[in-house]
Amino acid sequence: MQVTIDGPAGVGKTSVGRQVAKGFSLLFIQSGQLYRAMAYAHREGLPDESIELAVGDQGGTYLTIDGVDAEAKLTSEEIGDLASQMAQDQEVRDRVNGVIVDLARDRDVLVEGRDIGTVVLPNADLKVFLTASPRERAIRRHKQLGGERTVEEIEEEIAHRDDRDKNREIAPLKPAVDAVIIDTTSLAENEVVKEISDLIRERIDSG
Ligand code: C5P
Numbered sequence: 001m002q003v004t005i006d007g008p009a010g011v012g013k014t015s016v017g018r019q020v021a022k023g024f025s026l027l028f029i030q031s032g033q034l035y036r037a038m039a040y041a042h043r044e045g046l047p048d049e050s051i052e053l054a055v056g057d058q059g060g061t062y063l064t065i066d067g068v069d070a071e072a073k074l075t076s077e078e079i080g081d082l083a084s085q086m087a088q089d090q091e092v093r094d095r096v097n098g099v100i101v102d103l104a105r106d107r108d109v110l111v112e113g114r115d116i117g118t119v120v121l122p123n124a125d126l127k128v129f130l131t132a133s134p135r136e137r138a139i140r141r142h143k144q145l146g147g148e149r150t151v152e153e154i155e156e157e158i159a160h161r162d163d164r165d166k167n168r169e170i171a172p173l174k175p176a177v178d179a180v181i182i183d184t185t186s187l188a189e190n191e192v193v194k195e196i197s198d199l200i201r202e203r204i205d206s207g
Pocket of ligand 1: 036
């Protein structure tokens with residue numbers, strides 16, 4: 001079973017994806033973390049080879065840079081923006097896609113990102129595209145990041161990043177033609193988890 005969840009920044013791909021993956025014992029892969037890791041390594045002058053994404057004991061993935069757990073270093077919008085700049089480069093995309101395709105081979109996976117349903121796993125069993133209003137996404141990111149920046153500032157930053165992601169020439173952010181589009185603006189997280197879980201069950205039942 002291969003499930004993809006694509007969508008813009010702050011839409012809830014990670015929190016929803018993690019829960020859905022757990023419910024169906026799918027390996028959860030955050031492709032954005034790999035772009036963020038490439039951005040971080042680039043900024044710190046570290047080689048791409050210092051990045052490693054391994055399958056952990058609990059069925060999730062485990063990202064290290066230079067042998068050290070990297071998750072906490074990658075959450076800022078600054079790294080997100082640098083990742084989005086680097087993600088315009090085909091060589092960078094090829095590296096990330098190679099890691100994902102290798103992990104997804106012969107495994108049941110849920111992969112989230114921007115181009116997973118359109119480019120990376122075009123034959124996935126279920127493709128979901130999540131949307132939400134820019135204001136709602138900024139509110140969610142604000143809750144997640146904490147910090148001093150206002151919802152308005154965050155809204156502006158993610159709008160800028162989404163614009164770049166949507167309008168780039170290679171693998172732009174867009175729904176696959178066969179994606180199920182879910183507008184999550186007025187849905188609670190558990191409602192989105194349920195909707196996607198129901199879709200997976202339908203796919204399983206129909207063989
Ligand atoms: O999902 P996240 O916000 O962590 O992604 C950071 C950036 O990485 C995105 O803004 C996007 O430019 C890039 N990205 C991408 N393709 C993906 C996942 C992320 O281009 N599949």
